[in-house]
Amino acid sequence: MYITTAKDISVFGRKVALIAFYGAVLVAPLLFLPTTTDFFDFNKRIFLAVTAIILLAVWGILAIAKNTVRITVSPLLVPMLAYAGTVLVSTFIATPYPIEVLWGRGMLVIALTLVFILATTIIHAKTALYVRLLNIAGVVLSVVSLAQATGYGVTRLFNLIPGMNMPNSVLFNLAGSPLICITFLLPLMLIQWISFSQHAQVTQAEKRRKIFEGVVAALLTAGVVINGYFMLPGKLANPVLPPFQTSWSIAIDVLKKPKSAFFGFGPESYGEAFTQFRPVAQNMIPDLWTMRFSFGRVEPLHIVTTLGLLGLAAWVFLMISIIRFALPLRASTWKLSVLLLILIAEQIVLPANILVLALMYFTLSIFVLVKKAEKDQRISELLLHVFAVRLVAPETVERISTEKTSKIFALIIATVAFALVGVAGFGVFRVYAGEYYMVRSLFAAQRNDGVQTYEFQRKALAHNPFSDSYHRTFASTNLLIANAVASKPSPTEQDKANIPQLLQQAIREAKLTTTLEPRRTANWEALANIYKQLILVAQGSDQWAIAALVRAIQTNPTDPTERFELGSVYMSTQNYEQAVRLFQQAVDLKPDWANAHYNLANAYKQKGDVTLALDELRIIKNMLPAGSTDVQKLDQDIAAMEQEIVKSKRAGTTTAPSSAPSTTKKSTLPEGQIKLPADLGLPQENPPTTVPATPETPAPSATPAPSPAP
Numbered sequence: 001m002y003i004t005t006a007k008d009i010s011v012f013g014r015k016v017a018l019i020a021f022y023g024a025v026l027v028a029p030l031l032f033l034p035t036t037t038d039f040f041d042f043n044k045r046i047f048l049a050v051t052a053i054i055l056l057a058v059w060g061i062l063a064i065a066k067n068t069v070r071i072t073v074s075p076l077l078v079p080m081l082a083y084a085g086t087v088l089v090s091t092f093i094a095t096p097y098p099i100e101v102l103w104g105r106g107m108l109v110i111a112l113t114l115v116f117i118l119a120t121t122i123i124h125a126k127t128a129l130y131v132r133l134l135n136i137a138g139v140v141l142s143v144v145s146l147a148q149a150t151g152y153g154v155t156r157l158f159n160l161i162p163g164m165n166m167p168n169s170v171l172f173n174l175a176g177s178p179l180i181c182i183t184f185l186l187p188l189m190l191i192q193w194i195s196f197s198q199h200a201q202v203t204q205a206e207k208r209r210k211i212f213e214g215v216v217a218a219l220l221t222a223g224v225v226i227n228g229y230f231m232l233p234g235k236l237a238n239p240v241l242p243p244f245q246t247s248w249s250i251a252i253d254v255l256k257k258p259k260s261a262f263f264g265f266g267p268e269s270y271g272e273a274f275t276q277f278r279p280v281a282q283n284m285i286p287d288l289w290t291m292r293f294s295f296g297r298v299e300p301l302h303i304v305t306t307l308g309l310l311g312l313a314a315w316v317f318l319m320i321s322i323i324r325f326a327l328p329l330r331a332s333t334w335k336l337s338v339l340l341l342i343l344i345a346e347q348i349v350l351p352a353n354i355l356v357l358a359l360m361y362f363t364l365s366i367f368v369l370v371k372k373a374e375k376d377q378r379i380s381e382l383l384l385h386v387f388a389v390r391l392v393a394p395e396t397v398e399r400i401s402t403e404k405t406s407k408i409f410a411l412i413i414a415t416v417a418f419a420l421v422g423v424a425g426f427g428v429f430r431v432y433a434g435e436y437y438m439v440r441s442l443f444a445a446q447r448n449d450g451v452q453t454y455e456f457q458r459k460a461l462a463h464n465p466f467s468d469s470y471h472r473t474f475a476s477t478n479l480l481i482a483n484a485v486a487s488k489p490s491p492t493e494q495d496k497a498n499i500p501q502l503l504q505q506a507i508r509e510a511k512l513t514t515t516l517e518p519r520r521t522a523n524w525e526a527l528a529n530i531y532k533q534l535i536l537v538a539q540g541s542d543q544w545a546i547a548a549l550v551r552a553i554q555t556n557p558t559d560p561t562e563r564f565e566l567g568s569v570y571m572s573t574q575n576y577e578q579a580v581r582l583f584q585q586a587v588d589l590k591p592d593w594a595n596a597h598y599n600l601a602n603a604y605k606q607k608g609d610v611t612l613a614l615d616e617l618r619i620i621k622n623m624l625p626a627g628s629t630d631v632q633k634l635d636q637d638i639a640a641m642e643q644e645i646v647k648s649k650r651a652g653t654t655t656a657p658s659s660a661p662s663t664t665k666k667s668t669l670p671e672g673q674i675k676l677p678a679d680l681g682l683p684q685e686n687p688p689t690t691v692p693a694t695p696e697t698p699a700p701s702a703t704p705a706p707s708p709a710p
Helices: 006-027 041-066 077-094 105-122 127-150 178-197 204-230 244-254 258-263 270-277 280-284 299-306 308-326 334-349 354-373 394-401 407-446 450-463 468-486 493-516 521-533 541-555 560-572 576-589 594-607 610-623 629-650
Strands: 069-073 380-384 389-392
Touching (some): 006 105, 006 127, 041 105, 041 354, 041 407, 069 077, 069 407, 077 105, 077 258, 077 308, 127 204, 127 334, 127 354, 178 204, 178 334, 244 270, 258 308, 299 334, 334 354, 407 468, 450 468, 468 493, 468 521, 493 521, 521 560, 541 560, 560 594, 576 594
Antiparallel strands (some): 069 380
């Protein structure tokens, strides 16, 4: 095929755009690749970003070919731009390191907005093809779900690849999860059954079409039923969602400060808002108290937390505009209208997932294209010339495009578009390369290949140095390698020289995570863990570990686990007074946590308060089921303490200091060789040794207490 004229270029460009758009409609719901740490969502986001990049490149080529820059204007354009704009504003105002955030949900919304704008401008509507492609994707999802439920799914094949360990059950789903799959299949199933119930069967062709529609509807229904069955309470794929009251409480707390009230915590920062404002009542939910959610219970609460009131207003504006544009139902667009209304309803009762958002934007694109073909007066074309901007009816575009216009202006705009394509393409490549090397490092770690693990993670960071999770993983790898080298029976002189360097690297990487995202609790936990490993070999490590855990508590104030860990550090340094305070705070936050009570009892015992230690053991006994082995052990401990108290009373004292030897384990790391330079520590010149204030003690829960072993 030879392209010799501007018309040929235009035709070829439109074909490329058509293939890119409808290819995304079919492939996005099914795409997964084992080449990244996240097989599903990450690859779908990158794929949609690439689709937007292709459409932008085609748009620039068409601008040069036709000497005209044009954009289709519809009632949905402004609300879409407003919503995408709030995502960008929140990204750069509310987050400490916006580059990393842009590759999450921010990138998804921006990419889908570009797809909508460019698709409605470049391609032509093919409603029947669009619905057919969606049904094909839905049928594939249903068939794969049914196969997975029987134990003979596609994961049997993928698990033949070395390093692959995918669940051979309904937990594996091409959509990403059974819940995401249902949100995609449900609207398709409903419109398919509605279509099946319409039209009388007159001709033979109509009868065959009816049979085909019925089969498709039945397969889609089977997919919904099988995924829904395994999502029932107690079943394998039962979804874990944050309680509504928890999400509501977090959203209200976000609104209490002006900056977060307007701009939220950032598009990818719901997890940081969750830990910061997590209500104490969450601790009394047995199966959820240790979980950290990265999404709200419903989409409006998620948006107000991540994007603030501006984002919520833009989202509501967009939803209202969609409803007004989709209604009333018309013969040519009723399937699209029903699809959109169901997608909006799903976002009101659930957090929006990648397929719900993609399906909504795709459907809106087709809807506008249909109205454009019908010459709807609400649709127009925005033509930009060098000295003027004109808004014209769609049918006049071709005539006006042939008028004399400035080639230079079109070339300038196209050059800007190509520059954006280059920048975005380069960014996508680097981010994807980072994921590729990171997943290879994880496979190497499974093979116990420390050298390859280290090298691949180093390459991942070279491609994407803005990922705090990469730096956190690399810090852990350096620490593990240092411990492995130190544990050798006969380490060489080179090994002894490498250990301090590995530990310094671990500290640097962990410290960098706290710079990239200081609000993320996991970053402070990683830094604290490294310092804890060095307590026996590097002077001052205990104070730096304490400082890091204090910062972790500040980012996660109502979680008792952070205070429990800090109490454990104080126990390891034999500061029993502070250990008692921290374990008591953990107990105040979660009164039914047997492990916290047990460690509090041990701290009391080491401190010499045997009576108080005995009280804690009795509290634990009331938590555990009668007859368990833990109760038998507790009875022995209680009896021993009672005898100790009797002896102390006979000796004329009320308490008896424990003579139990220290159980501190000697480190395998070389003592005295590890230094902690000031530039690798925390921002404070003097690490804090004070204990965070005790939060308000929650009211006792009527929920039966769990029974962990002490």
